[in-house]
Amino acid sequence: MIECPSCKHQEFVGTLYCSECGTRLVHTAPIGPTGQMFEVDTVDTADSSAPTGRGLAAGAIFGLRVVATGDMVSLVGRDNYTLGRAAGSQAIVPDVDLDTYGAQDQGISRLHAEIRLDESGMHVVDLDSVNGTLVNGKRLEPQEPAPLHHKDIIQLGHLKLQVVSRIRK
């Protein structure tokens, strides 16, 4: 079984949307024997910043939660993700297209920021965006990687995203 990060409802492995709350599910690995619940609140934040790139540790859940809507955006299978907004005719397409969340009105640039994963942890880099990137309210210098942790709030323009990074124990 896998578990919805939003409402904790359990679904069969391979399910893509939670049948309870409609949240997109990002898991790739089962949470273990049926009935064994993964206690989110007991996960230590420091411990949780563990994802290291392409081969995420088994049970790692990594994604961004759109604060305004509660949607989960999955980040699986790569070691870097560009965030931005796909513009119709433009050749540049970000890995994570935030257009669904009113990216234009929120002041998000086409290539706004990038999330990188490596052995030293998770980082976010502002890609010289027009309206800037903030982490927990602190504005980043363009092109300067800033460390990320579970529950951190990344703000792109006006759009707030919360980092979800958990390891099942």
Next chain:
Amino acid sequence: MTDELDYYAILGVPRNASVEDIRRAYREAALRLHPDKNEGPDATELFLQVNKAYEVLSDRETRTAYDEELQSFEAEQLSKASFKATVVQSRRRLLSLDEPQVHYLLVDIEPSEGLPEARPAINLAVVIDRSTSMRGQRLDQLRTATLKILQRMNRGDNTSVVAFSDKAEVVVSPEQSRDISVARARLSLLQAGGGTEIGQGLRMGLDEIARNFSRAGVNHLILLTDGRTYGDENECIELADRSSLKGITIHGVGIGNDWSDRLLDDIATRTGGSVAFLDSPHAIVQVMEDIFEGLGRTVASRLRLEGSVAQQVDLRSSFRLLPEPMPMGDSLPMNLGHLPKDGLVRVLLEMVIHPIGKISELTLAHFTVDGDILGQGVTGVALPVQVKIPVSDEPDAEPPPEQITSALSQISLYRMQEKARHEAELGQSAQAARRLENLATQLLASGQRDLARAALSEADRLSHSRRLSSEGEKVLKYGTRALMLPARTGES
């Protein structure tokens, strides 16, 4: 049909079924279809087929010979099939697990090359509810809409207009419909009055179509109603099943808030049709014209997805996404209706795969896509489709294909609405209200403000009156269903 029958599909068993499974399936089918019990028009033929299938499959020697024959037959058919199918899977490999897992298939069906350009003959019945509640604007708009369709008929088309209340009558026969002034006069005699017995109207409409049934054309019934049928739901369902055997598609149009959406959906799903919801009678003319225009663009009809899934697999649900979104139930065969010119029929299948343990590959299903290419006077050549997937211990790190996630994101909204309605009916109004609020959040996130507002107002109503409004139910159901159309999902 094809020269070679798929005996596995006839019995509804997977190709790797055990002798015991085949025996059980045979007994069940034989009981159901026995001529003493079943009076359906094709029951005798089906009964004979089931017997033949059992005879061949129950003996190991004949079964082995048949399997070889079937394989070479299917290989040969691939090259000359009237259709081609593309299957996209949600994962590139399954996990070898000791617990169930979910897997999705997106099946696109297109005609092969070399299709006729000509518009097919249209054999249509317009079945109109003339119960008392239809009086005034509703019936006026229907007369206008029907006349417009009659004016656009080609030579070779047949249209009957049937009206029903607690009994049915042919208002305009195909002969009368060819003379517009006669048709107009006949339609003006149509007066509202009486109850609603949909079964009466359906039966007469289907008889009219059957009389002029066209193998080379489309055979279609449009049922327009604004009320609940009076005590003949089961008869309606039987008529729908009979209609699907004959290859007649039924399109439901519900006007206002008081019609039974579940019955119309059920009828339409069984026949490969679809259902439109009109909150105002002013939309009638446009909707009828669109339906008629769509029929004229049909290049293949009576499209069916047949065959069987593997023993370890259960079909949990399915949706037709194109050309018109429609929930399709959880069993094969599935009637998919008409295939439009320059278009395709797209179906999303949700499967539950039971614990599979350590195997390296699983054949999920043997499907057959069957149907008739119109205007050729011959029946189509069915396409066999085998769906396989590797099984491994390593999860697939690649994200699922975008077409599948975008379709499922819309389907999950539709499902939430269905679930909330179910909960409200069970009296769990607090839970239903919470679900509608979640739905509203998801709708807002995808830019559907009006629908989100409707969901919120129904959530509010639930906490006050503990019930959904019958208008709200329909707005949410058909609103979220319409989201599955590709224009909205942002896919070409």
